Amino acid sequence: MGASKTDIYSPETTDIASLAKVFSHPARVAILQYISKQESCICNDIVEEIGLSQPTISQHLQVINNAGLLKGNFKGKSICYCLNVKRFQEFQQLFNQFLNNTTSNCC
Amino acid sequence: MGASKTDIYSPETTDIASLAKVFSHPARVAILQYISKQESCICNDIVEEIGLSQPTISQHLQVINNAGLLKGNFKGKSICYCLNVKRFQEFQQLFNQFLNNTTSNCC
DNA sequence: TATTAATATCGTAATATTGCAATATTACGA
DNA sequence: TCGTAATATTGCAATATTACGATATTAATA
Numbered sequence: 001m002g003a004s005k006t007d008i009y010s011p012e013t014t015d016i017a018s019l020a021k022v023f024s025h026p027a028r029v030a031i032l033q034y035i036s037k038q039e040s041c042i043c044n045d046i047v048e049e050i051g052l053s054q055p056t057i058s059q060h061l062q063v064i065n066n067a068g069l070l071k072g073n074f075k076g077k078s079i080c081y082c083l084n085v086k087r088f089q090e091f092q093q094l095f096n097q098f099l100n101n102t103t104s105n106c107c
Numbered sequence: 108m109g110a111s112k113t114d115i116y117s118p119e120t121t122d123i124a125s126l127a128k129v130f131s132h133p134a135r136v137a138i139l140q141y142i143s144k145q146e147s148c149i150c151n152d153i154v155e156e157i158g159l160s161q162p163t164i165s166q167h168l169q170v171i172n173n174a175g176l177l178k179g180n181f182k183g184k185s186i187c188y189c190l191n192v193k194r195f196q197e198f199q200q201l202f203n204q205f206l207n208n209t210t211s212n213c214c
Numbered sequence: 215t216a217t218t219a220a221t222a223t224c225g226t227a228a229t230a231t232t233g234c235a236a237t238a239t240t241a242c243g244a
Numbered sequence: 245t246c247g248t249a250a251t252a253t254t255g256c257a258a259t260a261t262t263a264c265g266a267t268a269t270t271a272a273t274a
Contacts, residue, residue: 003228003229003230003261003262003263008157008158008159009133009134009136009137010137013133013136013137013140014133016130016133016136017130017131017132017133017135017136018131020127020128020129020130020131020136021127021131022127023123023124023127023205024124024125024127024128024131025111025124025231025232026111026116026120026121026123026124027111027112027116027232028124029116029120029123029124029127029205030116030117030120032209033120033205033208033209035209036208036209036210043250043251044249044250044251050115051112051115052112052115052232052233052234053233053234053235054234054250054251054252055233055234055235055236055251055252055253055254056232056233056234057251058251058252058253059232059233059252059253060232061251061252062252076241076242076249076250077240077241077242077243077248077249077250077251078241078249078250078251079250079251083209083210085210088206088209091206092203092206092207095202095206096199096203098130098136098140099195099198099199099202100199101140101143102139102140102142102143102190102195103143103190103192104142104143104189104190104191104192110231110232110233110258110259110260111231111232111233111259111260112232112233132261132262134262150220150221151219151220151221159262159263159264160263160264160265161220161221161222161264162221162222162223162224162263162264162265162266163262163263163264164221165221165222165223166222166223166261166262166263167262168221168222169222183219183220183271183272184218184219184220184221184270184271184272184273185219185220185221185271186220186221
């Protein structure tokens with residue numbers, strides 16, 4: 001065993017979990033924080049900023065991208081990565097909805 | 108390789124990542140959702156509610172507990188699990204702070 | 215003090231994630 | 245079109261996570 005039993009949960013539950021998974025690795029958090037700090041789009045300069053290899057950064061970018069959180073435009077030879085703000089706000093809303101609904105009725 | 112390079116990130120970055128990790132598994136999300144729905148504390152009844160074995164549930168509870176998100180009181184033979192609301196709100200605040208600071212400055 | 219029910223821990227197998235070197239692809243400019 | 249810089253993909257090794265059976269622990273009760 002070892003695989004998650006994904007079929008026993010509601011869609012909402014798995015949604016929240018896979019959403020949180022994007023943010024569950026410090027490299028991905030750092031990438032998003034770096035994107036936020038920049039005045040313009042980011043390219044391969046993240047590789048030097050964060051201390052990971054280019055393939056590893058690329059993999060993490062893909063995870064973030066697969067969640068729909070990035071917009072990529074080609075700028076010369078490099079790809080410009082921006083945040084998909086709309087999608088990001090959707091994420092925040094869904095997550096806060098979960099957090100707000102999680103309460104305690106005793107103790 | 109395979110281990111996360113935790114030493115290259117800022118404390119804030121790793122904090123957010125480990126916070127998100129708690130919610131990154133559907134079983135843990137489901138457990139928290141179940142706690143919220145109950146009128147009183149929960150005991151071993153979650154085992155039947157979620158389709159996982161007792162040891163597995165116990166492990167997930169420990170992960171949530173290690174994050175400081177639970178309060179456990181003994182009630183007879185069983186342990187009563189409640190949400191540590193204060194800690195939970197701290198989590199929400201930290202996470203929202205990150206989400207709110209994550210913006211796009213181009214495109 | 216046994217018995218019993220509830221929960222935790224241990225050991226282990228299966229799978230997932232992380233990370234990088236090597237290589238491929240892509241798109242611009244000479 | 246050929247070279248070059250930027251990014252993506254592949255393949256693989258190391259580690260982490262998930263899950264459960266077996267067993268230990270804990271605390272109430274007979």
